[in-house]
Amino acid sequence: MKYSARIAKIEESKTIAVSTKANKLTAAGEDVVSFGAGEPDFPTPNFIKKAAVEAMDKGYTGYTSASGLPELKEAAVNKFASDYSYKYSTEEVIVGNGGKQILFNGLSAILEAGDEVLIPKPYWVSYPELVKLAGGTPVFIETKAENKFKLQVSEMEKNLNEKTKAIIINSPSNPDGHFYTSSELIELLDLAVKKDLFIISDEIYDKLLYDGREFKSMIELFPEYKDRLLIVNGMSKSYSMTGWRVGFGFANEKWISSMAKIQSHTTSNVNTIAQYASAKALANDDLEIIIDERRDIYQQRRNLTAELLAEIEDLEAIRPAGAFYFFIDISKLIEKKYKGKKIEGSLSFCDLLLKENKVAVVPGIAFGMDNFIRISYALGEDRIREGIKRIADFVSIIKA
Numbered sequence: 181m182k183y184s185a186r187i188a189k190i191e192e193s194k195t196i197a198v199s200t201k202a203n204k205l206t207a208a209g210e211d212v213v214s215f216g217a218g219e220p221d222f223p224t225p226n227f228i229k230k231a232a233v234e235a236m237d238k239g240y241t242g243y244t245s246a247s248g249l250p251e252l253k254e255a256a257v258n259k260f261a262s263d264y265s266y267k268y269s270t271e272e273v274i275v276g277n278g279g280k281q282i283l284f285n286g287l288s289a290i291l292e293a294g295d296e297v298l299i300p301k302p303y304w305v306s307y308p309e310l311v312k313l314a315g316g317t318p319v320f321i322e323t324k325a326e327n328k329f330k331l332q333v334s335e336m337e338k339n340l341n342e343k344t345k346a347i348i349i350n351s352p353s354n355p356d357g358h359f360y361t362s363s364e365l366i367e368l369l370d371l372a373v374k375k376d377l378f379i380i381s382d383e384i385y386d387k388l389l390y391d392g393r394e395f396k397s398m399i400e401l402f403p404e405y406k407d408r409l410l411i412v413n414g415m416s417k418s419y420s421m422t423g424w425r426v427g428f429g430f431a432n433e434k435w436i437s438s439m440a441k442i443q444s445h446t447t448s449n450v451n452t453i454a455q456y457a458s459a460k461a462l463a464n465d466d467l468e469i470i471i472d473e474r475r476d477i478y479q480q481r482r483n484l485t486a487e488l489l490a491e492i493e494d495l496e497a498i499r500p501a502g503a504f505y506f507f508i509d510i511s512k513l514i515e516k517k518y519k520g521k522k523i524e525g526s527l528s529f530c531d532l533l534l535k536e537n538k539v540a541v542v543p544g545i546a547f548g549m550d551n552f553i554r555i556s557y558a559l560g561e562d563r564i565r566e567g568i569k570r571i572a573d574f575v576s577i578i579k580a
Contacts, residue, residue, distance in 0.1 A: 186312075189312060190309050190312060190313060191308075191309055193305055193306065193309075193546075194305060194542060194543060194545070194546035195216065195217070195218060195305055195542050195546060198216040198217075198530065198534075198540050198541070198542050198543075199214065199216045199217045199540070201534060201540065202214040202216055202534065202540035205534070205538065210538055211538060212534075212538045212539070212540055213538065213539045213540070213559075213563055213566055213567030213570060214539075214540040214559070215539065215540060215541045215542075215554075215555035215556050215557075215559070215567055216540040216541060216542050216556065217556060217558075218354060218417075218504075218505070218556055218558070219422045219556075219558060220417065220420040220422070220474070220504075220558050221558050221559050221560065222420045222474055223420060224419070224420050224421050224424070225419070225420070225461070225466070225467070225470050227460070227461070227464060227466065228419070228421070228457050228458075228460065228461045229457070231456060231457040231460035231461065232453050232454070232456070232457040234456075235452070235453045235456035235457060236453055240452055240453065240456050241452060241453065242452065243448065243449055243452070244449040244450075244452050244455060245449060246440055246443050246444035246448045246449050247274045247275065247436070247439075247440035247443065247444075247449075248273070248274060248275030248449065248450065248455065249275065249449075249452070249455040249456065249459060250270065251455075251456070251459045252275055252426075252455045252456070252458055252459040252462075253270040253273050253275065254270055254459075255458070255459040255462040255463050256273050256275070256428050256462060257269065257270055257272075257273055257430075258462070258463075259462040259463075260273075260397075260413075260430065263386075263397075264396070264397040264399070264400050265400055266397065266399045266400055266403060268399075268430050269433070271433045271436065271437075272430060272431060272432060272433055272436055273428060273429065273430050273436065274428070274429045274436050274439050274440055274443070275426065275427070275428060275449075275450050275455060276427045276428070276429060276439075276443065276447075276450065277425045277426075277427065277447055277450050278414060278416060278425045278426070278427040279382065279384050279412050279413070279414045279416070279427040280306055280310065280427070281427060281443070281447065282410075282412050282414070282427045282428065282429040282439075283306070283307070283310050283348075283380065283382070283412060284310050284313060284314060285429070285439035285442045285443055286380060286410045286412070286429055286431070286435070286439055287310055287311055287313075287314035287316060287346070287380070288313075288314040288315070288439075288442055289435055289438035289439050289442065290345060290346060290378050290435070291311070291314045291315050291316040291345060291346075292315065292345075293315050293316075294316075294317065294343060295315075295316045295317065295343060295344075295345035295346075296316065296317045296318075296319045296341070296343040296344045296345060297311045297316050297317070297318055297319065297344075297345060297346045297347065297348060298319050298321055298336065298339055298340075298344060298346070298347040298348070298377075299311070299318050299319065299320055299321065299347075299348050299548075300320075300321045300323050300329075300331040300335075300336075300348075300349075301320050301321060301322055301323055301329075301547070301548040301549060302323075302329060302353075302355050302356055302507060302544070302547035302548050302549045302552070303320070303348075303350070303547055303548050304350055304353075304354045304355070304382070304547070305546045305547060307348050307350075308320075308548075316345065316346075317343075319339055319344070320548055321335050321336060321338075321339050322335065323335060325498065325509070328356075328358045328498055328501075329353070329356050329358050329498075329507075330358050330360055330364060331349070331368060333367050333368060333371055336368060336371055337371060340375055344375065344377060345377065345378060346377055346378035346379065346380060347368075347372060347377055347378075347379055347380070348380045348382065349365075349368065349379065349380070349381050349382065349398070350381075350382040351365070351381075351382075351383070351502075352385040352386070352388060352389055352395075352500075352501060352502025352503045353385075353502070353503060354385065354503055354505060355505050355507045355542070355544075355547045355552075355554040356498065356500060356505065356506075356507035356554075357498075357500020357501055357502050357503045357504075357505050357506070357507070358498075358500070358501060358502075359389060359393060359395075359501035359502045362396050362401055365396075365398060365401055366401055366402070369398070369401065369402045369405060372405075372408075373402075373405060376408075377408065378408045378409075378410070379398065379405070379408060379409050379410070380410045380412065381397070381398040381409065381410065381411050381412065382412045383395075383397060383398075383411055383412060383413050384412060384413055384414055384416065384417050384418075385417055385418075385502050385503040386413065386418070387417075387418035387471050387475065388417060388418060388475060388478060388502050388503055388504060389475075389501065389502040390475070390478070390479045390482060390500075390501060390502060391479070391501070393501060393502070395502075397411060398411060399411055399430070406431070406432050407432045407434075407435075409431065410429055410430070410431040410435060411428075411429070411430040411431070412427065412428070412429055413427070413428045413430070414426055414427035414428055415427075415458050415461065417503075418471055419461060419467065419471070420474075421454075421458070421461075424451070424454040424457070424458070425450060425451065425454065426450055426451075426454050426455065426458045478504055478557070478558070480561075481504075481557045481558075481559075481561060481564060482499070482500060482504070482506075482557055484557075484561055484564060484565075485506055485555075485557045485564055485568065486499045486506075488564070488565065488568040488569075488572075489506065489508065489568065491572070492568075492571065492572045492575055493575075494510075494512040494513055494575055494578070495508050495509065495510060495512075495571075495575065496508070496509040496512075497509065504556055504557050504558045505554050505555065505556050505557070506554070506555050506557065507544070507547070507549075507552050507553075507554050508552060508553050508554070508555065509551060509552055510523075510526065510529055510544075510551060510552060510553055511551035511552075513529065513575065513578050514551060516578045516579060517578065517579055518532050518536070518574070518577055518578050518579075519536075519577065523578065525543070525545060525550040525551070526543035526544040526545045526549075526550050526551065526552060526553055527543045527545060527550075529543070529553060530542065530543045530553060532574075533570075533571065533574050536574065537570040537571070537573060537574045538570065539567050539570045539571055539574070541553045541554065541555050541571075542554040542555075555567075
């Protein structure tokens with residue numbers, strides 16, 4: 181029997197693989213500090229959970245439109261307009277099973293075989309695989325630490341050709357937390373307009389931006405480019421609703437209609453109860469108060485993590501502007517040995533760290549850069565201190 185060669189080329193998510201390993205060790209009674217999952221450690225706000233119970237009590241458990249509950253679409257466009265001064269219509273938004281489905285549907289709706297999609301490095305682990313699943317070819321663009329891994333116009337220009345169909349921009353970014361200013365985005369958008377590209381702007385971490393920085397959605401900066409712009413967002417990161425699987429796509433009506441067609445034949449609607457609860461959440465003013473409080477806590481954790489990492493001589497990291505990750509350069513440790521075992525790259529570093537010191541981190545190769553690891557600081561300060569102490573102890577034993 182032969183299985184799909186196309187699917188055989190798809191990589192397993194290394195972030196999920198790390199979490200699975202850590203969870204198995206924890207279940208076996210090990211004290212594991214997990215910096216792996218890109219998931220808030222805060223609970224879903226109580227009023228959102230109560231809204232879900234209310235939906236069940238009222239019998240809201242049937243199908244909705246494949247593209248989303250009308251009340252949730254209305255709440256989503258109203259919330260977006262309130263935050264970013266741009267009003268989409270309800271025909272220009274789709275509700276999907278998290279940002280991944282929005283990305284997959286959005287790519288599938290525009291790509292033909294052989295089309296190329298530009299992806300700056302480091303990239304979120306699923307971008308290249310989603311492009312491949314949608315029938316396209318990912319093209320990776322090298323960026324520089326000196327530019328905080330932000331794509332430069334010259335770097336983008338070098339990778340353009342007649343096959344280039346789209347580019348994916350993630351700001352604030354996973355895995356390194358970089359953030360594009362409005363002027364930097366406009367420069368990239370200007371080039372994209374000239375080259376007639378589609379742009380997918382992943383804005384899932386829009387609420388998690390620090391030091392008083394102001395987030396601008398791409399549609400605010402270039403509203404006349406709406407016909408080629410897909411904004412990806414959702415409830416998971418900012419609202420601590422990862423398991424609810426509610427994502428949003430904002431684009432012109434034709435693009436959204438094509439995405440809805442795909443969704444109608446794959447998953448149909450997102451969980452109805454999660455949609456009702458999300459609609460209530462977006463309409464509740466208390467949500468912003470909760471987000472502000474939690475953002476302050478994340479910023480304190482970021483500052484603590486930066487201070488602790490700075491004390492480890494052989495590690496280097498840029499302080500993130502947003503999201504909740506540090507992308508740590510381990511290149512000084514590559515080819516050295518830990519208790520006689522050579523560290524050949526990020527995979528062996530992470531495997532040894534988890535096995536020997538019970539700390540779970542994600543290998544940078546998952547994000548296209550093998551000399552790095554990613555840690556999430558979405559956990560309490562005591563666990564951050566303990567985990568980084570264990571990393572420091574591990575690094576101190578590594579010899580040439």
